[in-house]
Amino acid sequence: MGALTLPRRVSVLGSTGSVGVSTLDLLDKAKAEVEVSALTAGRNVERLAQQALRWRPKLAVIEDETKLGELRERLRGSGVASAAGAGAVAEAAAAEAQWVMSAIVGFAGLAPTMAAAKAGAIVALANKESLVCAGPSLLRTAKFAGGAVIPVDSEHSAIFQVLDPMNAQHVARLILTASGGPFRTWTREQMAQATPEQAVAHPKWDMGVKISIDSATMMNKGLEMIEAAYLFSMPAERVDVLVHPQSIIHSLVEYADGSTLAQLGPPDMRTPIACAFAWPDRLPWPAPKLDLAAAGQLTFEEPDLRRFPALKIAKEALEAGGAAPAVMNAANEVAVAAFLDRKIGFLDIAATVAETLERVAGERLNTASGGDVLEDARQVDAMARRIAGDIVAAQGR
Helix, strand or coil: CCCHHCCCEEEEEECCHHHHCCCCCHHCCCCEEEEEEEECCCCCHHHHHHHHHHHHCEEEECCCCHHHHHHHCCCCCCCCEEEEEEEHHHHHHHHCCCCECCCCCCCCHHHHHHHHCCCEEEEEEEHHHHHHHHHHHHHHHHCCCCCCEEEEHHHHHHHHHHCCEEEEEHEEEEEECCCCCCCCCCCCHHHCCCCHHHCCCCCCCEEEEEEHHHHHHCHHHHHHHHHHHHHCCCCCCHHEEEECCCEEEEEEEECCCEEEEEEECCCCHHHHHCCCCCEEEEECCCCCCCCCCHCCCCCEEECCCCCCCHHHHHHHHHHHHCHHHHHHHHHHHHHHHHHHHCCCCCCHHHHHHHHHHHHHCCCCCCCCCCCCHHHHHHHHHHHHHHHHHHHHHHCCC
């Protein structure tokens, strides 16, 4: 554990969101001796400034350019440099850091994550969309640059911890667990009337609004199936989902000999963050401990694809390959935003995604011809958003 006492250069992309806040809280509670290179945020300039004054990074970046003046005023005299805009966020991601937490929500996180990978950093990945939209390219980029991608999602962290690379060829299935979200026991008729306030009220996890909605539709688990297939080189038919409401078992790996290994822990994002920070070592910190006797019964059930069609949509997108996962992701972001704006109903989210995929079937990311992967991804993303927006508009008429 001695290596962990040495100064270590880190950056946190999306530092004001739930994962970013948990990351800095973990480093604080673990008394980790780190030098913070950069902190970035989308719009929460007040929290970003507070973090910057506490951690004294070399650079603090706010993506919303209209808030740069306020950020500079809040940091006046601190010695912390400031910048604004999406380009500045990507530049901060490529700044000198050994370990980068990628926690920017949505497609906006792809370019900064790729920049960190190109710089050869260890990328602690909490941004689902980077893998969903350009997973193979991101993983190749990190490997070529001498870095690595370590998953932070609790499900993928669980698999990462129990999947023995020496026996990867003997893995029969990866089983991602799902809490089931706030509507696990609701009927489709009830879900049709669900409000945004009800959808973000997750029973187990404290997450951002977008991720909470994805949990309610179970699209988050669909995205995670695609992530798992890319991260662990697993075909779609060998990635499954099991509903586990207690969120104690975070995922399982089933081997060909009948053994199934699971990783367990309380539902706390700081635990997988600690794993990603210290791997292959372990980081001592005052972590919440698992008390199985207090937890009592652990229960499991098959997901209901009729009530939660997002899982089936995601599996089909994974099997289709090409641009399909990126199209699915873009359409989902548009549909979730429309639901939060009360323009469409809860069940319309998955329906919008499915119709968007049908309209753009056959499109592919140009990753095999030496093209610009980010530009290809942006074009596909823009196309899918335009189509999804048209579908949403038609639903509101």
